[in-house]
Amino acid sequence: MPSTVVRLWPHRIEALVLPLLALVTALLLFGLFVTIGDHSASQAWQLLFLGAFGDAFSWQNTLQRAAPLMLTGLCVALPARAGLVVIGGEGALVLGGLAAAVLPQMVPGLGGASGKLALLLAAAVSGGSWIALAGWMRQARGVNETISSLLLSYLAIALFKHLVEGPLRDPASLNKPSTLPLGDALQIGSIGTYDVHWGLAWGLSACLVSAVWLAFTTHGFATRIVGGNARTARLIGLPTQTLVITACAVGGACAGLAGGIEVMAVHTAANAALISGFGYTGILVSFVARHRPLAVIPVAILFGGFGAAGSLLQRRMGLPDASVQVLLGFSFVLILASDGLQGRIAGALNRWLDQREARRPSATPPITPPGTAA
Amino acid sequence: MSAHAWVDLLLAMLGGAIRVGTPFLFVSLGECLTEKSGRINLGLEGVLVFSAMAGFGAAWLTSSVWLGVLAAGLAGGLLALVHGLVCSLPQVNDIAVGIGIMLLGNGLAFYLGKPLMEPQAPQIPSLMLGDWSSSANVQAALHINALFPLGLALALLLRWGFTHTRWGLLVRMVGDSADAARALGTSVNGVRLAATVAGGFIAGLGGASLSLYYPGSWNEGLSSGQGLIAVALVIFARWNPLRCLAAALLFGAAGAVGPALQSVGYGAAYQLFNALPYALTLLILLLTCSPQRAARGAPMELGVTR
Numbered sequence: 001m002p003s004t005v006v007r008l009w010p011h012r013i014e015a016l017v018l019p020l021l022a023l024v025t026a027l028l029l030f031g032l033f034v035t036i037g038d039h040s041a042s043q044a045w046q047l048l049f050l051g052a053f054g055d056a057f058s059w060q061n062t063l064q065r066a067a068p069l070m071l072t073g074l075c076v077a078l079p080a081r082a083g084l085v086v087i088g089g090e091g092a093l094v095l096g097g098l099a100a101a102v103l104p105q106m107v108p109g110l111g112g113a114s115g116k117l118a119l120l121l122a123a124a125v126s127g128g129s130w131i132a133l134a135g136w137m138r139q140a141r142g143v144n145e146t147i148s149s150l151l152l153s154y155l156a157i158a159l160f161k162h163l164v165e166g167p168l169r170d171p172a173s174l175n176k177p178s179t180l181p182l183g184d185a186l187q188i189g190s191i192g193t194y195d196v197h198w199g200l201a202w203g204l205s206a207c208l209v210s211a212v213w214l215a216f217t218t219h220g221f222a223t224r225i226v227g228g229n230a231r232t233a234r235l236i237g238l239p240t241q242t243l244v245i246t247a248c249a250v251g252g253a254c255a256g257l258a259g260g261i262e263v264m265a266v267h268t269a270a271n272a273a274l275i276s277g278f279g280y281t282g283i284l285v286s287f288v289a290r291h292r293p294l295a296v297i298p299v300a301i302l303f304g305g306f307g308a309a310g311s312l313l314q315r316r317m318g319l320p321d322a323s324v325q326v327l328l329g330f331s332f333v334l335i336l337a338s339d340g341l342q343g344r345i346a347g348a349l350n351r352w353l354d355q356r357e358a359r360r361p362s363a364t365p366p367i368t369p370p371g372t373a374a
Numbered sequence: 375m376s377a378h379a380w381v382d383l384l385l386a387m388l389g390g391a392i393r394v395g396t397p398f399l400f401v402s403l404g405e406c407l408t409e410k411s412g413r414i415n416l417g418l419e420g421v422l423v424f425s426a427m428a429g430f431g432a433a434w435l436t437s438s439v440w441l442g443v444l445a446a447g448l449a450g451g452l453l454a455l456v457h458g459l460v461c462s463l464p465q466v467n468d469i470a471v472g473i474g475i476m477l478l479g480n481g482l483a484f485y486l487g488k489p490l491m492e493p494q495a496p497q498i499p500s501l502m503l504g505d506w507s508s509s510a511n512v513q514a515a516l517h518i519n520a521l522f523p524l525g526l527a528l529a530l531l532l533r534w535g536f537t538h539t540r541w542g543l544l545v546r547m548v549g550d551s552a553d554a555a556r557a558l559g560t561s562v563n564g565v566r567l568a569a570t571v572a573g574g575f576i577a578g579l580g581g582a583s584l585s586l587y588y589p590g591s592w593n594e595g596l597s598s599g600q601g602l603i604a605v606a607l608v609i610f611a612r613w614n615p616l617r618c619l620a621a622a623l624l625f626g627a628a629g630a631v632g633p634a635l636q637s638v639g640y641g642a643a644y645q646l647f648n649a650l651p652y653a654l655t656l657l658i659l660l661l662t663c664s665p666q667r668a669a670r671g672a673p674m675e676l677g678v679t680r
Contacts, residue, residue, distance in 0.1 A: 085469055142665035143656075146416065146469055147606050151652045154599045158649030165645065283473060322484030329478025333460060336471050340463025 010349035017345055019288050022338040023302075026331040033326060039317055048327075051312035052305025060195040064266075065278075066304030067196075068093070070203030071258035072282025073289065073296040074210055075131065075251040080291040081214060082247035083227035085146045086134055089255040090279025091153030092127035094160045096256025097263040099126040101179045101270035102168060104186055111185035119186060120202075120260050127256015128249040130156060135248030139241045145248075157275060164270055178271035188265035199261035203300070206254050210293035223247050255279060277325075281307065284332050303328070379638050382511055386637060389515030390630020391623045392522055393588045397422065397597075398629075399525040399622035400580030401604035402611065403532060404450075404573035406618050409608055410536065411569035412549035412562075412675030416472025417457050418577045419601030420479020425450035425581030427487040430592040434495040442495065443521070443582040450578020451571045453479050458570035462563040476601075490592045498587040519587045521579060525619075528576065532615040545569050549673035577601070599652060600629075606655045610662055612671035628654050 027048075031041030052062050075089035099122040104110050110118055134149035165177040188198050214220040226233040226243045233240050258278060267273055285303055289295035310324035401418050408415045415421075428449030433442025457475045461468045501523070504516025536542040548555045548565040555562050584600075585592050603625060611617035632647035663669060 085467075085473075087473055137656075137660060140665065141660050142663040143659045144609075144663075146473070147602065148656060148659060150599070150602055151606070151656050154652045155649055155656070158645050158652070162643060162645035166643070280477060284477070287470065320485045320488040322481055322488070325477070325481030326485045327481075329474065329481040332474035332477050333456065333471065336466055336474050337460045337463060339466050340460075342465050 007350060007353065010346040010353075013349065014342070014345040015290065018338045018341060019290070019335060022334040023288070023331055026327065026334045029330045029334070030323075030327045033330075034317075034319065034323070037319075039319065043317060044313060044319070044323075047312045047316055048306060048309045051309025052302075057195075058305075058308055061308040062301060062305040063196045063200050064304075065307045066301040067199040067203040068258040068262055068278045069282055069285050069300035069304050069307075070207050070296055071254040071261075072278050073285035073300050074206055074282075074293060075127075075255035075258075075279070076283050076286035077289065077291040077293055077296055078210060078251035078254070079131070079135065079145075079244075079248045080286060081227045082223050082244045083230060084135060084138060084244060084248065086131060086149045086248060086251065087146055087283050088131060088134060088149030088151075088153035088156075088279070089252075089282045090275070090277070091149075091156030092130045092252045092255035093259035093262070093279050094153075094274055095130055095156050096123035096127040096259030097267075097274045098160050098163065098179075098259070098270045099123050099256070100260035100263045101182065104182060105168075105180060111183070115186055116188065116264065119264060120257060123256045123260025123263075124253035125256070127259060128251075128253030131252025131255065132245050132249035135245040139244055153279065160270070160275070161272070164272070168270075170269065173269075173271070176271055176273075178267075178269040181269040182264060186264060187268060188261060197261070197265035199258075199265050202257060202261060204297060206257070207293045207297050210250075210254075214293065219243075255282070281328060284328055284335075287332065288335050382638050383634050385511045385515045386634035387627045387630050389517070390634055391627035392518055393626065394629040395622045395624075395626020396519050396522050396525060396583045396587070397580035397600055398604050398607060398625050399522070399529070399619060400583065401577045401601050402607040402618040402622055403525065403528055403615055404454075404575070404577035404580070405605050405608045406573075406611070406613055406615055407532060407545070407576065408454075408570050408573035409676055410549045410613060410673055411545045411566045412552065412673050413458075413461060413468050413566050413570060414472065414605070414676060415454060415457050415475070415570055415573060416469055416602065416605060417453065417475025417479060418472075418574070418605060419597065419599065420476040420483075421450045421453045421574050421577045422479075422581045422584065422597050422601035422604075424453050424479040424483040425578035426585035426596055427483040427490065427581075427592055429578070429582035430495050430585035431487070431490050433586055434490065434493050437496060439496040439498055439586055442586055443498070443579065446582035446585075447575040447578040450581060451575035453482075454570045454574020454577070455567070457574070458567040461570070462567060484594050487592055487594075494591075495586060497590055498583065500587075519583055521583045521587065524579070529615045529619045536615070546673070549675055552675055577604075580604075603651055603655050606659055609669055609672075610655075610658045612669060613673065614671065625651050625654065 031045060034044045035041045051058055053059060072089040072093060075092060076086060079086040100119040103119050103122045130152060134145045134152055137143040137148050138145040164179055168179045169177050170180045190197050214224060222238050223243050225238060226240050230240055259274060262274055263270055281303055285296060285299045289299045306324050306327060310321060313319045313323050314321050401422055405415060405418055425446040429442045429446025432445030433439050453475060457471055460466060460471050499520050500517040501520055503518055504513040507513055536546060544560060544565055548562050552562045584596055607621045607625060608618060611621045628651045631650055632644050635647055636644055
């Protein structure tokens with residue numbers, strides 16, 4: 001018998017339990033995988049935890065990586081809420097980093113807070129326009145945005161390498177081609193005495209602002225309608241094209257910002273170190289967070305932690321550097337597989353509650369017609 | 375460039391069309407088969423990398439290149455099996471699973487392939503079709519990957535099989551109307567799973583031709599997007615295996631421009647020339663797709679064209 005009472009919380013519990021279940025299974029599978037390779041699974045799990053959250057040093061490392069992941073996660077989450085699966089965050093990140101590194105050469109004399117803001121703005125605009133292009137191709141020409149955004153990402157990386165190794169190369173960067181380094185006045189510093197740069201604050205605020213935008217503004221609501229059912233959105237007269245392209249642009253701007261922050265806070269110049277896969281991990285972050293900006297924050301911290309633990313796995317156990325990538329791959333496939341269980345847990349909870357209430361008839365008072373009460 | 379250099383460039387592109395195009399051919403045929411059944415497997419990029427690693431490793435361990443080719447196909451089929459199984463669950467999005475398989479395939483390949491960077495494996499033999507010519511460039515252009523004729527035969531076989539065999543009709547029915555297939559008592563998920571696994575096996579042969587013929591070694595930069603381009607090629611080829619062949623050769627030629635220019639001594643901007651296939655793919659998608667209607671020839675159940 002289907003449930004007659006509408007309860008919200010079984011679905012909320014399920015939304016939390018399913019991803020956790022998938023992640024735990026991924027960790028178990030990863031343990032099995034390293035065991036087959038003649039390594040100790042328990043040591044791998046232990047090092048994953050220690051390297052990610054074991055002490056202050058690893059926490060700083062984790063948060064340092066979580067900052068760009070929050071932003072690249074939003075690059076997938078925001079277009080996803082408008083109904084598009086965009087996976088080209090890496091390209092937007094790389095272009096954002098390039099823009100931030102090049103702007104001071106074109107506009108000399110930048111410095112201070114306004115100069116930094118100008119650099120971040122340039123990064124956001126270049127990343128945003130790149131992803132908006134994928135959104136436009138989808139809306140205007142019907143080109144699948146998943147394929148086009150990844151192709152655009154490869155193009156962006158090729159352009160980046162061409163410019164950094166050619167026209168924009170700093171002659172002093174000998175075996176590691178880079179652009180001219182940023183001056184001290186344009187670099188982003190650490191938060192207080194911690195070894196975590198201010199990019200984390202940018203990541204957190206971007207997630208918070210996006211959450212507020214989606215939940216409490218008319219524009220955000222309209223965007224979610226387009227994502228939920230584009231035909232309905234057109235029927236009620238929403239400007240679907242503009243809404244979709246805007247969501248893509250804002251998402252891309254976040255990824256571009258991530259690139260700008262990486263250049264200004266970590267690398268101090270644009271070079272190949274910028275192409276380190278934050279864009280791809282961001283896809284996973286967003287899917288695990290079910291494209292919810294607030295959930296992106298803890299998930300980004302978790303996967304930032306796995307990334308931070310990667311070098312420890314490499315040093316202590318001699319695992320290849322791709323071991324974290326294997327873990328991420330397992331997590332991704334299992335998270336998607338857990339979609340297949342959607343509704344089962346909530347359904348079971350609902351049935352259980354229905355049965356419990358049926359056994360206690362006194363819990364619901366019989367309806368008495370008005371006027372007959374004593 | 376002199377006239378002589380132009381001729382050299384054209385010859386290099388001709389040879390490159392087959393050399394670089396062979397992996398495109400296998401992946402696009404595999405994807406074509408999968409998509410005909412109504413499911414898209416974006417994960418063939420990961421399948422390509424994983425099978426290239428597996429093929430190289432097996433050829434190195436057994437010292438037999440053909441066992442390596444077989445292992446590459448099996449590895450591709452195995453990874454595609456994961457895609458097919460996960461997609462058989464209800465409410466699961468095949469495009470998203472494809473992204474997952476892409477990441478998983480790359481991760482597994484880089485992890486397991488770590489010890490394979492140094493060693494040399496036996497190589498797939500070349501068919502020397504250019505021995506009649508005295509020109510070294512012509513000979514080089516007509517050294518053909520022994521897997522290429524297999525791909526050619528496979529394209530013809532698929533084209534014929536889709537219209538003339540029970541299996542081909544079954545795959546197309548499931549791809550065009552899952553409801554009709556169910557009404558006839560066909561297991562939709564079963565057919566799709568089989569088509570996905572077979573498609574993964576075929577794409578795996580493309581991986582073998584990457585690591586065992588050209589470039590002929592295993593490293594982490596072996597494929598950057600060839601698998602994905604091949605997926606886009608299928609849309610361009612309108613789900614016709616013979617057009618897949620033509621498109622694969624075209625993209626092979628485009629992919630050969632960068633290395634060919636370098637070989638004739640024009641090395642500037644090679645990063646941009648190497649990115650030519652991506653730009654060409656985007657251009658072709660822009661020209662062939664339309665927001666008003668599904669692409670002509672598209673399987674009706676396919677999500678990518680909706």
